[in-house]
Amino acid sequence: MDECRYDVVGIGNAIVDIIARCDDAKLDRLGLPKGHMRLIGEDDVVSLYKEMGPAVEVSGGSAANTMTGIASLGGKSAFVGKVSDDEFGRIFRHDIRAADVSFEVPLAENDAPTARSLIFVTPDGERTMNTFLGVSPLLNNGEIDPTLIAQSKITYLEGYLFDRDEAKQAFHQAARIAREAGRKVSLSLSDSFCVDRHRQEFLNLIRERVDLLFANEEEICALYGTKDFATACDRVAEDADLAAVTRGAAGCVVITRGEKIEVSPDPVEEVVDTTGAGDLYAAGFLQGLARDLDLRTCARLAGVAAAEIISHIGARPENRLIRVAREKGLPV
Amino acid sequence: MDECRYDVVGIGNAIVDIIARCDDAKLDRLGLPKGHMRLIGEDDVVSLYKEMGPAVEVSGGSAANTMTGIASLGGKSAFVGKVSDDEFGRIFRHDIRAADVSFEVPLAENDAPTARSLIFVTPDGERTMNTFLGVSPLLNNGEIDPTLIAQSKITYLEGYLFDRDEAKQAFHQAARIAREAGRKVSLSLSDSFCVDRHRQEFLNLIRERVDLLFANEEEICALYGTKDFATACDRVAEDADLAAVTRGAAGCVVITRGEKIEVSPDPVEEVVDTTGAGDLYAAGFLQGLARDLDLRTCARLAGVAAAEIISHIGARPENRLIRVAREKGLPV
Numbered sequence: 001m002d003e004c005r006y007d008v009v010g011i012g013n014a015i016v017d018i019i020a021r022c023d024d025a026k027l028d029r030l031g032l033p034k035g036h037m038r039l040i041g042e043d044d045v046v047s048l049y050k051e052m053g054p055a056v057e058v059s060g061g062s063a064a065n066t067m068t069g070i071a072s073l074g075g076k077s078a079f080v081g082k083v084s085d086d087e088f089g090r091i092f093r094h095d096i097r098a099a100d101v102s103f104e105v106p107l108a109e110n111d112a113p114t115a116r117s118l119i120f121v122t123p124d125g126e127r128t129m130n131t132f133l134g135v136s137p138l139l140n141n142g143e144i145d146p147t148l149i150a151q152s153k154i155t156y157l158e159g160y161l162f163d164r165d166e167a168k169q170a171f172h173q174a175a176r177i178a179r180e181a182g183r184k185v186s187l188s189l190s191d192s193f194c195v196d197r198h199r200q201e202f203l204n205l206i207r208e209r210v211d212l213l214f215a216n217e218e219e220i221c222a223l224y225g226t227k228d229f230a231t232a233c234d235r236v237a238e239d240a241d242l243a244a245v246t247r248g249a250a251g252c253v254v255i256t257r258g259e260k261i262e263v264s265p266d267p268v269e270e271v272v273d274t275t276g277a278g279d280l281y282a283a284g285f286l287q288g289l290a291r292d293l294d295l296r297t298c299a300r301l302a303g304v305a306a307a308e309i310i311s312h313i314g315a316r317p318e319n320r321l322i323r324v325a326r327e328k329g330l331p332v
Numbered sequence: 333m334d335e336c337r338y339d340v341v342g343i344g345n346a347i348v349d350i351i352a353r354c355d356d357a358k359l360d361r362l363g364l365p366k367g368h369m370r371l372i373g374e375d376d377v378v379s380l381y382k383e384m385g386p387a388v389e390v391s392g393g394s395a396a397n398t399m400t401g402i403a404s405l406g407g408k409s410a411f412v413g414k415v416s417d418d419e420f421g422r423i424f425r426h427d428i429r430a431a432d433v434s435f436e437v438p439l440a441e442n443d444a445p446t447a448r449s450l451i452f453v454t455p456d457g458e459r460t461m462n463t464f465l466g467v468s469p470l471l472n473n474g475e476i477d478p479t480l481i482a483q484s485k486i487t488y489l490e491g492y493l494f495d496r497d498e499a500k501q502a503f504h505q506a507a508r509i510a511r512e513a514g515r516k517v518s519l520s521l522s523d524s525f526c527v528d529r530h531r532q533e534f535l536n537l538i539r540e541r542v543d544l545l546f547a548n549e550e551e552i553c554a555l556y557g558t559k560d561f562a563t564a565c566d567r568v569a570e571d572a573d574l575a576a577v578t579r580g581a582a583g584c585v586v587i588t589r590g591e592k593i594e595v596s597p598d599p600v601e602e603v604v605d606t607t608g609a610g611d612l613y614a615a616g617f618l619q620g621l622a623r624d625l626d627l628r629t630c631a632r633l634a635g636v637a638a639a640e641i642i643s644h645i646g647a648r649p650e651n652r653l654i655r656v657a658r659e660k661g662l663p664v
Contacts, residue, residue, distance in 0.1 A: 020430070021650075054400070054427045054648055057389035068386070087419035095386045098352070316386055318353075 004183075006102070007075040007290035009152035011144070011174050012063025013136040013160055013167070014081030015115040016088040017275065019127075019313055020055040022120045027128055032120060037129040037191045039163060040118075045132045048118050057088075058314035059095035060117060061136075062158040062190060065276045065315040068099040069283025069305050072321035073332055075290055078102035078152065080143060080174075084135045088114035099316065105143050111135045125271035125310060137164030144174050150181035153290050154212075156282065159190035162198045175209045184289075186212040188282055189219040196222055206239050212289070213243040214282045220245050233260060244285050244299065246278060252302065254295045263299040266307035266328075276315025280305040284321075293331065301330050336515075338434070339407040339622035341484035343476070343506050344395025345468040345492055345499070346413030346437075347447040348420040349607065351459075351645055352387040354452045359460055364452060369461040369523045371495060372450075377464045380450050389420075390646035391427035392449060393468075394490040394522060397608045397647040400431040401615025401637050404653035405664055407622055410434035410484065412475060412506075416467045420446035431648065437475050443467045457603035457642060469496030476506050482513035485622050486544075488614065491522035494530040507541045516621075518544040520614055521551040528554055538571050544621070545575040546614045552577050565592060576617050576631065578610060584634065586627045595631040598639035598660075608647025612637040616653075625663065633662050 027034050030051055040048065061081060070077040079096055083089035085107035092114060096103045115136035120128045139161075149155055155178035161167040175185045187202075187210045189195050195202060202223060206213055213236065215223065220232040220243070229247075233255055236243045243255040254261040284305035288298030304325050305317070312318050325332045359366050362383055372380065393413060402409040411428055415421035417439035424446060428435045447468035452460045471493075481487055487510035493499040507517045519534075519542045521527050527534060534555060538545055545568065547555065552564040552575070561579075565587055568575045575587040586593040616637035620630030636657050637649070644650050657664045 049426060052426070052430060054391070054430045055423075056646060057423065059386070091387075091389065094381060094384070098384060098386045314388060 004153045005076070005151035006078050006153070008067065008070050008154045008156050008286050009078040009080065009148055010063035010067040010156045011080045011161065011171065012158035013061050013115055013133060014064060014083045014092050015061040015117050015131065015136065016092055017058050017060035017117050017119050017315065018049070018052070018055045019058065019119045019121060019273065019275065020053040022053060022122060024122050027120060027122065032128045032130065033193070034122070034128050035126050036193050037131055037160070038193070040130045040132050042132055044130070045116065045118065048130055052118060052120070056313060057091065058316060059092050060275070060315045062160055062188065062279050063156055064096055065279035066156060066283045066286070067101045068096060068316050069280045069321060070287045071100040072317045073283065073287040073301070073305065073325060074322040075287045078148060080105055080139070080145070080148070082108055082135050082138055082143060083114040084108045084111055086114055088116060095316065108135050108138065111138065119275055121273045121275070121313070125274050127273060127275040133164060137167035139170035140166045144170050144177070146177045149174055149177040150183065152183060154184045154186055154286055156186045156286060158188050159194050159202065162201065163194060175205070179209055184211040185209050186214065186286065188278065189213070189215040189223065192218040192222040195219050199223060203239065211241055213240045214278065214285070215243065216246045216278060244302065246281055252281070252299055254299050261296055261299065263296060263303065266303040268307045268311055271310050273313045274310050276309045277306045279315055280309040280317070287332070291332065297330065301325055301332065304328055304330065336485045337408070337483035338410045338485070340399065340402050340486045340488050340618050341410040341412065341480055342395035342399040342488045343412045343493065343503065344490035345393050345447055345465060346396060346415045346424050347393040347449050347463065347468065348424055349390050349392035349449050349451050349647065350381070350384070350387045351390065351451045351453060351605065351607065352385040354385060354454060356454050359452060359454065364460045364462065365525070366454070366460050367458050368525050369463055369492070370525065372462045372464050374464055376462070377448065377450065380462055384450060384452070388645060389423065390648060391424050392608070392647045394492055394520065394611050395488055396428055397611035398488060398615045398618070399433045400428060400648050401612045401653060402619045403432040404649040405615065405619040405633070405637065405657065406654040407619045410480060412437055412471070412477070412480070414440055414467050414470055414475060415446040416440045416443055418446055420448060427648065440467050440470065443470065451607055453605045453607070453645070457606050459605060459607040465496060469499035471502035472498045476502050476509070478509045481506055481509040482515065484515060486516045486518055486618055488518045488618060490520050491526050491534065494533065495526060507537070511541055516543040517541050518546065518618065520610065521545070521547040521555065524550040524554040527551050531555060535571065543573055545572045546610065547575065548578045548610060576634065578613055584613070584631055586631050593628055593631065595628060595635065598635040600639045600643055603642050605645045606642050608641045609638045611647060612641040612649070619664070623664065629662065633657055633664065636660055636662065
């Protein structure tokens with residue numbers, strides 16, 4: 001790729017996470033779908049928050065997490081997402097800028113509040129997310145800057161954007177601009193329920209405009225309406241040039257049209273909170289690609305970034321990932 | 333003590349902590365006094381926040397932390413402090429109630445914002461706090477409920493309250509009510525700079541109205557204007573019936589008019605963030621006293637609670653302290 005201002009620009013929901021631990025019985029009692037993201041309204045936030053234990057607030061948002069991971073790996077990243085001029089909006093803007101990610105979307109005024117996700121983390125480290133999107137999807141009023149997209153090697157889009165029409169339009173707009181500028185487009189499937197909601201649209205997009213697809217096992221199976229992982233892998237090899245599919249503790253499979261590369265996960269002492277595991281996997285992989293590393297090394301870098309994030313609460317790196325990766329002998 | 337509704341009621345500043353890591357060079361460059369708390373204005377919050385790295389938000393406040401520690405140890409605690417009806421105020425109220433601490437002070441409206449502390453944590457785990465008090469000190473408009481004080485075995489007051497006249501009046505009011513109701517009064521010296529600012533008033537209070545004094549080595553030395561720890565211990569033995577003085581990695585000394593009991597600290601694998609170490613020490617000690625345990629056991633319980641809090645970011649327990657203490661064979 002020729003010289004670009006950014007390695008990756010990410011477009012996604014701009015969210016502050018409110019994270020508390022809970023046991024599985026509480027998830028059951030509240031009827032929350034374990035391991036998934038569901039959308040909730042503003043009133044639900046109030047009632048569900050009352051049910052949460054003591055929490056911490058930490059900036060999140062899938063693509064935003066990925067962009068902070070890229071910066072932490074020494075890459076140049078930018079984020080496009082929308083927050084309001086309220087306490088959570090100022091927190092989100094502070095945290096992403098402090099992580100050395102370019103973030104130039106102005107704070108919205110007199111609009112809906114900044115998005116927040118009430119995240120319940122069970123003792124096994126699994127996270128269950130309840131997201132109020134607020135102002136976040138309102139991305140079709142000039143927020144997508146064509147120059148920024150054209151100046152980024154890769155445009156990374158989170159599938160969650162498909163859940164709101166305004167955001168979906170912005171998503172398509174960004175993908176089109178990137179392609180027309182000769183840049184790469186990458187998509188994360190985000191959540192299997194999200195895939196269920198938008199299966200055909202995702203398939204069309206992947207076939208027409210996506211260079212690199214990220215998914216986990218459940219999401220790729222949902223995409224092809226199969227319970228058989230091998231079948232889903234065969235199918236995605238026909239539709240996408242490159243797909244990186246994560247399998248939790250079983251590592252990941254990198255799939256090209258001619259090859260399947262299996263990579264073991266990076267060892268983790270204790271899985272504390274899986275929030276952001278997929279986001280940071282994507283960060284490592286994308287940063288490897290931006291550095292023209294081979295696919296196996298990209299996957300290893302992805303695994304190292306994911307291992308860091310699940311070893312603590314919150315989906316933003318607590319350690320400088322470039323240092324962690326170098327200690328493991330990776331060429332970053 | 334006869335039957336009370338609460339083991340301890342704590343009165344203090346109601347603060348949300350904004351915690352970020354930094355190196356020592358940054359503290360120097362910003363001129364921040366390492367290991368101390370200093371008060372800052374609302375404008376300083378904006379400029380200093382810009383200097384911070386990516387942060388997490390977690391409820392704090394010295395006495396508030398102590399009350400959550402007591403609840404986590406299975407005790408009954410209540411907290412009196414003031415927050416506004418803003419995002420941070422709602423976070424503070426949620427977190428303390430979710431920790432099973434009674435908190436009935438209404439959210440203030442149309443007033444100053446909720447207090448926040450910008451906390452810089454260096455690689456050695458030391459925390460340096462920059463606190464904007466906002467609405468927090470406005471505690472003299474009926475917030476001190478005489479019935480609540482009279483129904484609590486111990487009233488626990490943080491020295492930080494002395495930094496604002498309105499809060500200091502509330503402090504004296506609460507101490508007087510507790511004494512008149514035949515309850516115990518406990519004071520934490522909070523910070524050596526705070527002691528420097530109010531030395532004589534603290535001494536008068538300790539001699540007249542305090543049953544149990546908490547301090548660290550630096551604070552007790554500041555109180556008596558000496559650099560010699562043994563001298564400070566001798567002096568406090570004359571002024572207070574009971575004092576518990578912490579010495580960081582050197583453990584603590586419990587001082588009565590006739591005895592000095594030295595207790596080793598609880599082992600900690602890694603000191604991540606010392607924010608709240610003194611607060612949780614006080615929690616363990618107070619809960620031990622409320623359960624009529626001997627002083628050495630009170631100090632050990634204090635050490636266990638402090639060890640838990642410094643092993644992670646933030647000053648609220650992440651693990652159920654009663655379980656941790658029982659695993660160590662302590663009778664709670």
